[in-house]
Amino acid sequence: MISFALWFYRMRLVAFILILAGTISHAGAKPYYEGKTIRMIIPLSPGGGTDTFGRLISRHLAEHIPGRPTIIAENVPGAASLMGSNEFAERVAHDGLTLLTASGQLNLRAFLGLRNLRLRLDALEPIVAAPMGHVTVISEQAGIKDPAKLNEARRPLTKGITDPIGSLESIVALELLGVKYRPVPGYAGRSETRLGLERGELMLNTQSTPAYLARVLPLVKEGRVIPLYAMGFFDAQGNPVRDPGLPDMITVPELYEKIHGRKPSGMVWEAFKAVVPLVQNTRGTIWAHNDIPAAALQDLRTGVERMARDPAFLQAGANIMEGYPIIHGDDLQQIKAGMQETPPEVIAYLRKFLTTRFGLAFQ
């Protein structure tokens, strides 16, 4: 009995020494990123919302990652983000020293598996994201005053699109609501479609919420444009919620209920639920490969947590985030989980829709 107590005592002593040793060695261990340089690939030309977001993160995240690495933003434009994304997916080492800034459109392209895009979202881990709501308006020349009467328009409503995936969330919303619309492709960007709306050549128009507030709201006040609905967001449990930037505006699911008298359901609704969270982060998502060393991933996450609380970052980012907080931590995991849970039939539906209607090619 005495020997047992002695043995027990010795075991605890040994355990204590081991823990002590472990703590000391960990405290003395160098952070993974010390003295290293991270390359941030931005697969777009300089000068766009996502590019600016990527540069903002490059500038501020570096100071908060343990080890204080340098982050250098590099534009790798070409082929609608294909060039930079393929480089990130295939030609860089998976050592945590390269990150990718993706726009919501790129997320969607990767999610749907566009042909020749080698980026696979299930091989990636999101680090931080910036959300952006969207609002759809209609020109008063269409003669519709009440959003609930939208699908009673006499002639097809022209809607400017930049490219089908770029405008996918608004197209799916229109499909869901059963509106007769006539897509007019060829616009170079969202601001050009807004110009088309002002000229009176486009009836329907979707803008990001900040752009709506800054540039379309004056037209609403003049009575030339009528707001229809906000795209809305989905919360962590998957329930539709209103756009925090426009809490008074009705969202697509609510409008559906108003028109049809019941909650939305069916394949198009499933597609809507799949597409919107991915595109919600239109401003930008920062991705890392998911097989980088665990220490690297941990340090990146720590850096993001600290950055999100840094007043200097919040102040510098205020103009770029335009009122939306960045998404990090658990909320971000929610988005990834939602993506992975999307049933394959929904993806097949979206692909078929895009192929028959717009001629896109998938893998």
Add this chain to the structure above:
Amino acid sequence: MAESFINAFWILLDPYRMGMLFAGVAIGIAVGILPGLGGLMGMALVLPFLFGMDPYAGIAMLIGISAAVPSADTFPSVLMGIPGSSGSQATVMDGYPLARRGEAARALGAAFASSLIGGLIGAVALTALVPFARPLILAFGSPELFMLTVLGLSLIGVLSGNRPIKGMLAATAGLALGTIGGAPVAAEYRFAGDFVYLYDGLSLVIVALGLFALPEIIDLLAKGGAIAEKPKKLGPGLLQGMRDTWRHKWLVLRHSLIGVGVGAIPGLGSSIIDWINYGIVARFAKDRDQFGRGDIRGVIAPESANNAKEGGVLMPTLLFGVPGSSAMALLLAALMIFGIEPGPQLLTSQLDMVFVIIWSLALANVGGALICLLLTKPIAKLTYVPFHYLAPAIMVVVVVGAWQETHLWPDLLCLFGFGLLGWIMKRVGMPRPPLLIGFILCPMAERYLWMSYNLYDWEWLYRPGVLVIAGLTIALVAGGARLKRSSGAAAGPLQPAREQAP
């Protein structure tokens, strides 16, 4: 409003801000002189530094870059026949022959004087027009834009000289090359197979450099000698050029206004502006024999226009948030970083920023042009150096410029390919400018044609704007044909440039 105007000048006069403005001008000159780099690259360089910078200083620097590039990129155009950036292509047509005649300093002097005045006119026009520009910009929809590309295509007539069929064939080849890559209105990547490199189409910089720069270098090396064929006294050249600009001041005014006007129309891009101006001056001038052989007007017109256009492209950028050129997209990003929202409210709530932009434009144009004038004498002397000393350096610079576009080796392959094509076209007698114009205009023509049809079915043909521009195009084509026939009957056999007295 007047007090904002003066107030803005005092804001800008702060030493730090002026310093940033001139740093921008210096960067713009460096980036302009090296062919292939372009203002967009210069602005992208300073973008990271804008975070946390004083907004006025940051914007002044960006405007400094964008204003200095169209001035400085005249150097490679005139001296070597290398289109410097997308703004200075047409200057090659008459500037380079002048350099070959030994009058490089004169051409450069005229160019910089025109740039200076043109840039100032651009700034003044911006000030005067910006309150009224909204309805004018809104008036140009897809149908009008399509007609403008047709107008641009009619320039091919001017640029084909007495070889209309070859010229049109070259233009069609340019249009064909422009179709490679993503289709504007369908999700199809044409003629690209699985080469992701071709998905964006061919790059304008590479096509222009290959088509114009390489053949000139090779032919000059083959011939031997220096760029300037006859030694001439350099001294009066520069002043002579400035006097020429003054003599043609109405031309400067006219083309600056055209430059501002065309620049203000969003959706045309800035590459086509100097070709349009060259075409107009060549078409409507009295006594057109010397165009293409070294008529100083062929330098003055495009150069005034491409500096004035900087004032023009700011209008849709500031009023609508729609970039008037690719460099303006960067300006928009900078405005976003500084929390400035483009839109009509700029004129009421942020008027001092608007005027800071205008003053920066004016000062940068003056400063940039003056610095270039100072550099003219030493740089123009290079035209007397035997060319084989210069050729490797020029070749290296061209290749480096081509490489900076995307850092992909197929770019260099394309550069060589177009160089070979350009050289063969010279031998065969096919004019090259129409190919370039077809290439530039193709995406716009296709895009706006489809959009017009999708928006309006066939009613777009009856729109008043469309009819006006169509009338203008017919006048341009028909008027030219008439002039040519009458001058062709009167003139004797054409003589090559070298034998005529300058």
Add this chain to the structure above:
Amino acid sequence: MKSRWREALTAHLQTPFVAGLLILMAVMFWLSRTFSLGAKLFPMVVAGAGMLLALLELLRQWRSRGAREEQDFSDLAGDDDASTYPQGLLHLGWVAGFLMLFLAIGALPATGLYVVSFLRFRHNVSWWTCSGIAAGLMLVLWALGLVLRLKWPAPWLF
């Protein structure tokens, strides 16, 4: 004898060139049929116009017996003589060589090597001068690379 060959090969270059364009336009027309309507219309119209113009040009050449058209301003062409072709092809070869070197051993070494070999072997410039020019150019390029943050290609050979 050699000059007669050269004459024969190059005098009527315009005809095979235009014929080549005709074939390329036809190929383009043929390939476009598989595209969707929005993507095929424009290329087919352009290719059709191109084929028509190429035929017109060939007709014109046949009627004027392949004479070269009067030189005018529209393409900055100079006068060609017997040496233009071989010299031109030679210098094109040098350009190709430089491009390959650029990719193979990197920008700065390729510059140095190219400048030195070109000046020395083609134009017999003294070693001192060409090394001087090469060194100067490499220095300028390196400095510009720093200031303008240019990116150099990763050399293929090492």
